[in-house]
Amino acid sequence: MLPTPLAVRLARRLHAAWAARPGPAPGDPADDWPALDARLAAARTARRRLHLAARAGLALILPRLAAELAARLDDVARAVADLRAERTPPPPAPDPAAFLAELRQVEAELGGLDVRWADGAVRATTTEPVALDGVDLGRFAVDFHWTRVGRREGAACFDVVALDPHPAAGHDGVVHPHVRDAELCPGEASAPLRRAVAAGRLADAFLLVRSVLMTYNPASPHVPLAGWHGMPCSDCGRRVEGDDRFSCDGCEADLCEGCAGSCGACSETRCDGCLAACGGCRAACCPGCLEDVGGRAACPDCRGRCSRCGATVRADELTAEGTPCPACNQEDDIDDVEDDNDVAAATGGVGVPPDPS
Amino acid sequence: MKILLINNDGGGFAAPVEVADGTTVAKLFADTVPGGRPGDYLIRVNRLPAAADQVLAPGDRLSLTPTKIEGAAA
Numbered sequence: 423m424l425p426t427p428l429a430v431r432l433a434r435r436l437h438a439a440w441a442a443r444p445g446p447a448p449g450d451p452a453d454d455w456p457a458l459d460a461r462l463a464a465a466r467t468a469r470r471r472l473h474l475a476a477r478a479g480l481a482l483i484l485p486r487l488a489a490e491l492a493a494r495l496d497d498v499a500r501a502v503a504d505l506r507a508e509r510t511p512p513p514p515a516p517d518p519a520a521f522l523a524e525l526r527q528v529e530a531e532l533g534g535l536d537v538r539w540a541d542g543a544v545r546a547t548t549t550e551p552v553a554l555d556g557v558d559l560g561r562f563a564v565d566f567h568w569t570r571v572g573r574r575e576g577a578a579c580f581d582v583v584a585l586d587p588h589p590a591a592g593h594d595g596v597v598h599p600h601v602r603d604a605e606l607c608p609g610e611a612s613a614p615l616r617r618a619v620a621a622g623r624l625a626d627a628f629l630l631v632r633s634v635l636m637t638y639n640p641a642s643p644h645v646p647l648a649g650w651h652g653m654p655c656s657d658c659g660r661r662v663e664g665d666d667r668f669s670c671d672g673c674e675a676d677l678c679e680g681c682a683g684s685c686g687a688c689s690e691t692r693c694d695g696c697l698a699a700c701g702g703c704r705a706a707c708c709p710g711c712l713e714d715v716g717g718r719a720a721c722p723d724c725r726g727r728c729s730r731c732g733a734t735v736r737a738d739e740l741t742a743e744g745t746p747c748p749a750c751n752q753e754d755d756i757d758d759v760e761d762d763n764d765v766a767a768a769t770g771g772v773g774v775p776p777d778p779s
Numbered sequence: 780m781k782i783l784l785i786n787n788d789g790g791g792f793a794a795p796v797e798v799a800d801g802t803t804v805a806k807l808f809a810d811t812v813p814g815g816r817p818g819d820y821l822i823r824v825n826r827l828p829a830a831a832d833q834v835l836a837p838g839d840r841l842s843l844t845p846t847k848i849e850g851a852a853a
Contacts, residue, residue: 503792504790530826617792626842629844630844630848633846637850642851
């Protein structure tokens with residue numbers, strides 16, 4: 423616990439930082455209008471679905487769709503409230519006594535504070551190591567920089583520092599799925615954190631940061647926890663990371679160096695499942711380089727184009743570059759036979775060609 | 780009577796609200812976070828942990844902070 427004189431000095435310093443804040447910036451808040459638009463669109467979609475279900479007589483699903491519409495309208499109301507809040511001036515700076523109470527609450531909730539006067543920061547430390555989905559991420563310190571108040575908002579006033587870092591494989595700056603280079607990406611905590619900092623509710627702000635650190639959002643991590651210690655090779659299962667990690671250009675599967683194949687025609691990296699043998703030369707090629715020719719997969723070297731009809735045929739069926747394909751050759755043969763028959767018919771079997779005129 | 784309600788869920792609002800005399804922490808929580816589980820929140824009255832059946836008094840400061848909040852990548 424901070425000694426009282428030190429805590430009082432810090433509370434006065436925090437009060438001074440909040441009191442020196444500039445007023446609200448002119449113009450529209452950048453994020454909140456798109457958020458309102460998105461929520462209005464979602465509400466319209468819910469309304470349309472409810473209307474369609476009612477018209478089609480789908481009585482069983484109507485209550486769920488009505489509840490969905492009500493929830494989406496609540497979202498709209500919250501977005502409007504967000505916008506309204508953005509347009510109002512920040513609350514007055516809490517007095518030093520209020521900041522002292524905030525500091526004492528942070529100490530009680532998080533287990534201690536450390537003042538870093540030179541950095542303009544106050545540090546709280548998570549009391550226990552953070553482990554998410556079985557991945558041990560270690561302990562974190564949360565630094566609040568009062569020098570950023572009024573110049574930066576919400577989460578940007580904080581640094582999150584790993585005390586015994588367990589960074590993601592190949593990503594030294596990512597010490598938590600939602601922390602990169604000490605910067606917290608607060609996600610759903612963004613708005614409440616912004617408001618807590620603006621109002622000088624330091625304890626709420628620290629608790630919100632801690633809540634984000636204790637939660638994993640698999641939909642939007644810097645690095646997924648499933649791949650925290652490297653990704654398993656999709657072919658052999660060996661863990662791979664950094665420069666040893668390859669990716670199939672076809673299905674994006676992770677591969678080790680030993681299992682990363684390449685197309686014999688275009689040289690793209692491919693996994694085993696994204697390569698197939700050419701029916702002619704047996705070279706492993708990607709699907710994009712193989713073409714079905716007469717029921718057989720053929721690579722570019724094992725197929726060619728008929729000089730007469732333009733059809734793709736097996737290269738070994740063309741006697742030389744620029745020669746016709748077997749079908750065209752047979753057509754020539756049939757033409758010859760037909761010509762012979764015509765001649766025979768015209769000459770009564772004598773074999774004299776008819777007068778071309 | 781009026782109390783200060785700080786809801787750090789969603790938008791994170793802090794505002795004085797009117798509540799009926801005898802309102803308990805559990806009742807106000809249920810009204811503020813419909814369907815929410817109290818175990819998923821830090822519930823503080825005047826900065827201290829509160830019992831569900833604690834009756835609120837005029838001027839109390841009640842804060843609700845989710846213990847799990849999904850972060851993001853950007």
